Amino acid sequence: MSFVHPTKAPLPHRTDTVIIGGGVIGLSIAYQLAKRGLSDLVVLEKGYLASGASGRNGGGIRQQWSTEVNIRLMLESVALCKEFAKELRVNIWFRQGGYLFLSRSEAETERLEKNVRLQNRCGVPTRLISPQEAREIVPELETSGFHAACYNPTDGVLFPWPFLWGYAQGATARGAKLFTFTPVAAIDVEEGGYLVHTSRGSIHARRVVNAAGAWSPQVAAMVGVALPDYPVRHEICSSEPLKPFLKPMVSVLSTGLYFSQSMRGEIIGGVTLHGDRPTLNMGSRLKFLATYSRQICKIMPCLSELKILRQWAGPYDITEDGNPILGEPPGRPGFYLCCGFMGHGFMMAPVIGKYYAEWLTGGPRHEIFDRCLLQRFDQGGIEKEDFIIG
Ligand SMILES: Cc1cc2nc3c(=O)[nH]c(=O)nc-3n(C[C@H](O)[C@H](O)[C@H](O)COP(=O)(O)OP(=O)(O)OC[C@H]3O[C@@H](n4cnc5c(N)ncnc54)[C@H](O)[C@@H]3O)c2cc1C
Incomplete structure (x- = not known):
């Protein structure tokens, strides 16, 4: 350096x-x-x-957005990420395993449908799929209660x-x-x-x-x-490493749960905690760990014995x-x-x-x-x- x-x-x-x-x-x-x-x-x-x-972030890189400008910007950003290692001679561990969003209601599915149409028009190959098809992508998913999902295989994660x-x-x-x-x-x-x-x-x-x-x-x-x-605290955690098994970043719309597997095997994820006031406090809370564990185990029961090794927080810089x-x-x-x-x-x-x-x-x-x-x-x-x- x-x-x-x-x-x-x-x-x-x-x-x-x-x-x-x-x-x-x-x-x-x-x-x-x-x-x-x-x-x-x-x-x-x-x-x-x-x-x-x-x-302090999750390293998620996606083209699934609701506005055309962001979809187009992210198409270009993904192309730049793919070139990063060649251009800057640093391995960023970029892996395009996709992003899978899960919906629990008709209203959420309508939102996904609208986004998918816009993304397809911009050239992003997102597909609206059934919960059963989501299980073909992540066989460990417990999909009862889910209404639909959308999946874009060209989204991914990297090591920040x-x-x-x-x-x-x-x-x-x-x-x-x-x-x-x-x-x-x-x-x-x-x-x-x-x-x-x-x-x-x-x-x-x-x-x-x-x-x-x-x-x-x-x-x-x-x-x-x-x-x-204004700043709002967001918490996140990382588990012990597991043999690679999880391809996409998975996210549940209704709870804000998200998790992915890094190239080192850890499960990295977070969940929305509602009602937080603006703060630059980056302390970690047990409340987060309890909420995250409950939510992730509900849809990935196979992770119930997983050990969390590290928990931290960082600020989202919010605009209305x-x-x-x-x-x-x-x-x-x-x-x-x-x-x-x-x-x-x-x-x-x-x-x-x-x-x-x-x-x-x-x-x-x-x-x-x-x-x-x-x-x-x-x-x-x-x-x-x-x-x-x-
Ligand atoms: C838990 C969590 C998960 C996230 N997940 C994702 C994700 O998956 N994908 C994604 O794209 N984004 C994600 N984000 C958001 C992403 O991390 C931020 O949007 C991004 O890092 C913002 O970069 P930045 O350079 O603007 O801010 P920062 O990285 O915060 O950099 C600002 C810098 O300014 C410095 N600074 C502040 N004041 C001064 C001063 N007076 N003098 C000198 N230096 C100063 C700070 O020390 C800081 O280093 C996540 C964020 C969090 C907290």
């Missing part, structure tokens, strides 16, 4: 672009900018790489950490500077840019990208911008319409937002990073940057993405 060592390298006084947040979003943008020749850039991360949501390491390595190899354990404490708005104050000194930048995930409202507030996204917040807020030219990615920022990072970098290096501006502006919340909004798990 060719990282700038966090404790030894001095912070430069000036740079073209500062990216705040060394999660998958910040690092993907950094890599894509550096790849396009913009290497005069600095990434500032308050902790270690993957300390935020990016190091190497993904960040690959982007970090790719960006720094091309000249980007990455500082971990360097929190941004304040930002002054200056003529022609921003003065970013950190624990290791201050740096002037023509442009700042706010990729601070669940902490993005705090960072935006430093330049007087109020963001409507399920879409991210992108582009420049009013009155703050050169201050770019890239946050509000809910529970799907990991899978979106490759394509979002690519389009952000294209735009910031003078290329075309993808329509998503107009759709997902902060201003939409005061201007009637945009189509809601409602196919969120967890």
Whole structure:
């Protein structure tokens, strides 16, 4: 790894672009900018790489969405994931075993049907199937009480950490500077840019990208911008490894239960706990473990003796319409937002990073940057993405 060592390298006084947040979003943008020749850039991360949501997620990568824009973005993101190892020389353990969503009612099935039609139109081979057909894909499933399912074989899972390491390595190899354990404490708005104050000194930048995930409202507030996204804790756990037997990521719509088997054999999964208030608390709770165990054993009785080895939590960065917040807020030219990615920022990072970098290096501006502006919340909004798990 060719990282700038966090404790030894001095912070430069000036740079073209500062990216705040060394999660998958910040690092993907950094890599894509550096790849396009913009290497005069600095990434500032308050902790270690993957300390935020990016190091705490389920690694799910899917094209099953309810809005056309997300389906098309994810078609492209999956293609980028497939190229990742070749391009960045890091194995991300990407496995396309599909995603299987299970519905318990007619209303849920109607939702799936509508999504499947849209996904098929966009070129995603999702199929609406019966519970019996779902058992052909996962023979261990207890399907009584299920109404229908949908399955797309080209969705998959990957191991999140190497993904960040690959982007970090790719960006720094091309000249980007990455500082971990360097929190941004304040930002002054200056003529022609921003003065970013950190624990290791201050740096002037023509442009700042706010990729601070669940902490993005705090960072935006430093330049007087109020963001409507907020953090909600999501818990997840990992089991002892089992011989590979489970192909797809399985998810139950009514409970928000999801689980998959990693390439190392662990069963990794979570479930929705309703009624949580916004918090950046990432503590783990017994309540989660009890709910998850009950739900997973109900539909996979064969897992009832399974031992859970590790439990943790991370923040979903929530927006009310399920879409991210992108582009420049009013009155703050050169201050770019890239946050509000809910529970799907990991899978979106490759394509979002690519389009952000294209735009910031003078290329075309993808329509998503107009759709997902902060201003939409005061201007009637945009189509809601409602196919969120967890
Ligand atoms: C339990 C769980 C399961 C999930 N499952 C999936 C999934 O299967 N698939 C998927 O695509 N997504 C999933 N997600 C969502 C996904 O993890 C996030 O959307 C994504 O990681 C967001 O990336 P980010 O870079 O915006 O945020 P983060 O990874 O949180 O990065 C933001 C970074 O900014 C840093 N930072 C904050 N403030 C400052 C500051 N003042 N100065 C410097 N640095 C700062 C933080 O330390 C952090 O590292 C899941 C999330 C959770 C919690």
